[in-house]
Amino acid sequence: MTKEDVDLVEQRRSSRVEHKVIKKKKKKKRCKRKVRIQVKRPVKMISRTLQKLFDLCQQVFKGPGTVPSPSDVQRLCHILDVMKPEDVGLNRDLQFFQPRSVVVEGKQRVAYSTIYKCHNFSLCIFFLPATAVIPLHNHPGMTVFSKLLLGTMHIKSYDWADTHGSDNYDSLSILKLARMKINRSFRAPCETSVLYPTSGGNIHEFTAVTPCAVLDVLGPPYSKHDGRDCSYYRENSYGILSNRDEFTKTEDDGHRYGWFEEIEMPQESEMDGIPYMGPQIDESIS
Numbered sequence: 026m027t028k029e030d031v032d033l034v035e036q037r038r039s040s041r042v043e044h045k046v047i048k049k050k051k052k053k054k055r056c057k058r059k060v061r062i063q064v065k066r067p068v069k070m071i072s073r074t075l076q077k078l079f080d081l082c083q084q085v086f087k088g089p090g091t092v093p094s095p096s097d098v099q100r101l102c103h104i105l106d107v108m109k110p111e112d113v114g115l116n117r118d119l120q121f122f123q124p125r126s127v128v129v130e131g132k133q134r135v136a137y138s139t140i141y142k143c144h145n146f147s148l149c150i151f152f153l154p155a156t157a158v159i160p161l162h163n164h165p166g167m168t169v170f171s172k173l174l175l176g177t178m179h180i181k182s183y184d185w186a187d188t189h190g191s192d193n194y195d196s197l198s199i200l201k202l203a204r205m206k207i208n209r210s211f212r213a214p215c216e217t218s219v220l221y222p223t224s225g226g227n228i229h230e231f232t233a234v235t236p237c238a239v240l241d242v243l244g245p246p247y248s249k250h251d252g253r254d255c256s257y258y259r260e261n262s263y264g265i266l267s268n269r270d271e272f273t274k275t276e277d278d279g280h281r282y283g284w285f286e287e288i289e290m291p292q293e294s295e296m297d298g299i300p301y302m303g304p305q306i307d308e309s310i311s
């Protein structure tokens with residue numbers, strides 16, 4: 026997201042605040058008591074949908090080591106499925122989401138904005154310029170809901186193949202076998218994607234086909250302290266073990282598999298944090 030976009034959102038927010046201040050000044054002449062009550066209450070932009078999402082997150086995410094029940098997952102998806110960019114202060118007219126007239130060379134940096142974070146869950150928006158990539162990474166012990174708000178994004182995701190058998194590792198145990206779950210493009214508006222600690226595509230990669238904004242609900246959030254640090258992976262050619270020059274291979278069970286190697290955090294995964302400027306969550310309501 027460019028500085029101009031951030032300024033635009035801030036400008037809109039400020040103009041609403043100014044508008045309310047003017048209204049308050051006018052009311053001051055009529056009734057001093059009312060003004061005092063209004064001044065005590067902070068002026069906030071509220072999105073009912075975002076507030077509903079927050080309230081439900083507080084109910085369903087019980088903390089590390091837990092996974093929301095299927096019915097709770099469904100309830101969260103129902104809210105996320107109808108979420109609009111405006112619910113988090115975005116719209117497609119922002120400069121960031123316009124097609125680039127000039128081709129930008131080099132790696133595109135991803136930005137993120139945290140709406141809310143606590144011990145049990147977090148709400149975060151990721152902004153990917155066209156061609157930007159969030160490389161293959163995992164979500165240890167986490168349930169993650171991803172809602173694409175704007176743009177077109179290619180998602181590739183995997184789960185570890187059955188870890189009970191030794192067939193999942195190569196002879197040096199550097200590579201680990203992963204089963205492909207998703208490999209397709211999503212265009213907003215679209216349904217919410219959900220991944221779980223051991224299923225649903227816990228290891229994924231996002232590639233922006235056009236400039237994108239995606240809202241992630243993570244329960245619980247990453248925490249180095251609690252053993253939920255993010256790991257990154259490189260997809261190795263399947264040919265390493267089968268003498269065939271391909272990254273994934275369809276096995277007899279009909280699934281595609283790939284060999285993954287854990288790597289240091291890639292440079293392109295570094296992100297810029299930007300302040301959240303959209304509608305606020307009211308923690309006192311729930």
Ligand SMILES: [Fe+2]
Nearest residue numbers: 162163164229
């Ligand atoms: Fe992710």
